Amino acid sequence: MKFSGKIIKCGDNINTDLIIPGKYLTLTDLQEMAKHAMEGIDPSFTRRGKDSIIVAGDNFGCGSSREQAPLALKYAGVKCVIAKSFARIFYRNAINIGLPVVECETIYDKVEEGDKIEVDLVSGSITVLDKNIDVKAQPLPKFMLDILREGGLLNLLKKQTGK
Amino acid sequence: MKMNVLEKILANSSSKREVVAGEIVEANIDCAMVNEITGHLTIKYLEELGAERVWDPEKIVMVLDHTIPAANVEAAELHKIMRRFAKAHNIRFFYDVGFGGIAHQVMVEKGHVVPGNVIVGADSHTCTYGALGAFATGIGSTEMAAVFVRGKLWFKVPKVIRINVKGNFREYVTAKDLFLNIASMLGENGANYRGLEFRGPTISDMSISERMTLCNMAIEVGAKTGIVEADDKTLAYLKGRVNKSFQIIKGDNDNSYEHSLEIDVTSLQPLIACPSSVANVKPVSEVEGVEVDQVFIGSCTNGRLEDLRIVAKILEGKRVKSGTRLVIVPASQEVYLEALKEGLIETFIASGAIVANPTCGACYGGHIGVLASDEVCVSTTNRNFIGRMGSPKSKVYLASPATAAASAIEGKIKDPTTLRWSS
Numbered sequence: 001m002k003f004s005g006k007i008i009k010c011g012d013n014i015n016t017d018l019i020i021p022g023k024y025l026t027l028t029d030l031q032e033m034a035k036h037a038m039e040g041i042d043p044s045f046t047r048r049g050k051d052s053i054i055v056a057g058d059n060f061g062c063g064s065s066r067e068q069a070p071l072a073l074k075y076a077g078v079k080c081v082i083a084k085s086f087a088r089i090f091y092r093n094a095i096n097i098g099l100p101v102v103e104c105e106t107i108y109d110k111v112e113e114g115d116k117i118e119v120d121l122v123s124g125s126i127t128v129l130d131k132n133i134d135v136k137a138q139p140l141p142k143f144m145l146d147i148l149r150e151g152g153l154l155n156l157l158k159k160q161t162g163k
Numbered sequence: 164m165k166m167n168v169l170e171k172i173l174a175n176s177s178s179k180r181e182v183v184a185g186e187i188v189e190a191n192i193d194c195a196m197v198n199e200i201t202g203h204l205t206i207k208y209l210e211e212l213g214a215e216r217v218w219d220p221e222k223i224v225m226v227l228d229h230t231i232p233a234a235n236v237e238a239a240e241l242h243k244i245m246r247r248f249a250k251a252h253n254i255r256f257f258y259d260v261g262f263g264g265i266a267h268q269v270m271v272e273k274g275h276v277v278p279g280n281v282i283v284g285a286d287s288h289t290c291t292y293g294a295l296g297a298f299a300t301g302i303g304s305t306e307m308a309a310v311f312v313r314g315k316l317w318f319k320v321p322k323v324i325r326i327n328v329k330g331n332f333r334e335y336v337t338a339k340d341l342f343l344n345i346a347s348m349l350g351e352n353g354a355n356y357r358g359l360e361f362r363g364p365t366i367s368d369m370s371i372s373e374r375m376t377l378c379n380m381a382i383e384v385g386a387k388t389g390i391v392e393a394d395d396k397t398l399a400y401l402k403g404r405v406n407k408s409f410q411i412i413k414g415d416n417d418n419s420y421e422h423s424l425e426i427d428v429t430s431l432q433p434l435i436a437c438p439s440s441v442a443n444v445k446p447v448s449e450v451e452g453v454e455v456d457q458v459f460i461g462s463c464t465n466g467r468l469e470d471l472r473i474v475a476k477i478l479e480g481k482r483v484k485s486g487t488r489l490v491i492v493p494a495s496q497e498v499y500l501e502a503l504k505e506g507l508i509e510t511f512i513a514s515g516a517i518v519a520n521p522t523c524g525a526c527y528g529g530h531i532g533v534l535a536s537d538e539v540c541v542s543t544t545n546r547n548f549i550g551r552m553g554s555p556k557s558k559v560y561l562a563s564p565a566t567a568a569a570s571a572i573e574g575k576i577k578d579p580t581t582l583r584w585s586s
């Protein structure tokens with residue numbers, strides 16, 4: 001399970017209201033919702049989001065339990081989020097909707113916006129292509145990988161129940 | 164082995180004799196709550212799954228609370244989805260417009276929360292229920308779909324930070340100020356993945372309403388949940404509200420904590436969280452004089468009867484400063500009715516406040532008091548993230564109901580403990 005993409009960097013405490021403001025929570029079309037991802041801090045995000053990998057500081061996704069936050073990122077084309085640490089509800093939600101999340105303390109200071117990186121979820125290795133940088137993150141436990149492999153908990157449940 | 168109260172609840176609910184922090188357990192869920200913002204996704208997922216039945220319709224609580232009554236077609240559609248599902252699945256505890264209020268208040272006052280329970284809600288402030296000695300935490304819509312089908316969910320047993328509180332509050336210094344003090348000590352993610360256990364003589368003296376304010380804000384420092392061990396006050400509160408049986412669970416003590424904070428509230432001053440972080444805390448006296456466009460009093464944090472009583476006491480016979488708007492929203496229909504009977508609502512309206520029906524509304528920038536760019540709001544809610552209550556260019560200060568009321572009268576941020584000597 002490898003993902004590659006261009007880095008979009010953000011700082012600490014990127015909260016769910018920044019990721020998707022509350023006023024858009026009544027939208028049921030996720031593609032429509034994704035157009036507003038991160039608009040509070042970065043209006044250009046939806047243009048740049050496709051095939052990106054977010055590299056963030058501490059406490060990414062703090063705040064609300066709205067699953068629309070990882071969904072908005074996923075539908076905006078974000079491949080994976082790497083952060084020094086995640087808020088716990090966001091972390092669970094991301095796995096459950098099939099957005100890979102990786103906790104890594106050290107990569108943040110080694111990369112710049114726009115760098116191309118590759119993330120291997122199984123081994124936990126993060127490679128900055130063109131820069132010869134290789135960082136080891138904690139690999140995800142098997143049950144989380146199983147969920148991600150199916151594209152989310154719902155797909156996994158469907159498979160298990162034969163639907 | 165010694166276990167703290169959260170470990171004991173999780174051990175019980177996963178049929179284990181003991182659990183340790185870090186261990187993953189699968190717990191039986193005693194009650195599961197959704198609101199319309201998260202619930203419509205859960206319902207959609209259940210339909211995709213082809214789930215014909217929920218695990219236990221009596222253990223599911225559905226509340227419409229974010230946009231009450233519906234302010235636009237989109238919100239109305241979400242309400243409709245919820246209504247249909249509740250009917251189709253015989254969900255008895257469905258709180259429609261007019262019958263409930265903000266979910267967290269409704270869950271507690273309608274007796275859905277009892278000590279020792281494991282409760283999940285598809286809303287981050289589900290941690291509020293720790294005020295009654297339950298383990299309660301927020302989850303997302305997909306996991307909720309899994310809970311609706313299976314009635315179980317995995318949890319990592321959290322490490323626990325114990326917060327020991329002693330001393331008596333000065334007049335107009337409240338549980339909200341105490342929590343803001345804790346937030347400034349721990350920081351915005353200082354309790355990430357942890358549980359917070361509040362204890363000590365001050366907590367024992369607190370009402371359930373005040374304990375709810377504390378536990379409600381546990382998530383604001385990243386905590387999985389907050390909890391206060393159930394005691395006589397809890398039992399007194401539950402009397403007449405609950406008809407399910409329960410058991411009071413108490414922790415063993417001392418060594419089952421990651422670390423402790425010791426706080427004495429005797430000299431605590433009113434505090435305020437400045438834009439745009441709950442941990443950006445200053446004494447109110449230091450930011451006095453900042454001009455305020457709107458004051459909002461309400462939410463699952465501070466929209467209860469006791470909060471409204473303090474506000475009425477301060478507003479009595481006074482007028483909201485012209486140029487400042489005061490919006491007051493009781494947390495539930497029950498709170499609203501009680502406030503009406505006590506004459507609080509009359510005091511509010513006479514002072515120039517707008518009183519609206521229970522709804523999350525202003526708290527998340529939805530409706531009833533949305534902020535324009537560059538506007539300043541003093542709010543009794545729990546989050547002042549950029550854009551939380553409206554324009555990304557608005558500024559939100561979080562404070563207690565007393566500070567909010569005092570600021571409404573002055574039209575500027577005002578320390579309530581010095582109010583009586585002013586003007």
Ligand code: SF4
Pocket residue numbers: 229265266267286288462463464522523524526527544545
């Ligand atoms: S009042 Fe605010 S914090 Fe509480 S549940 Fe509603 S939106 Fe969330």
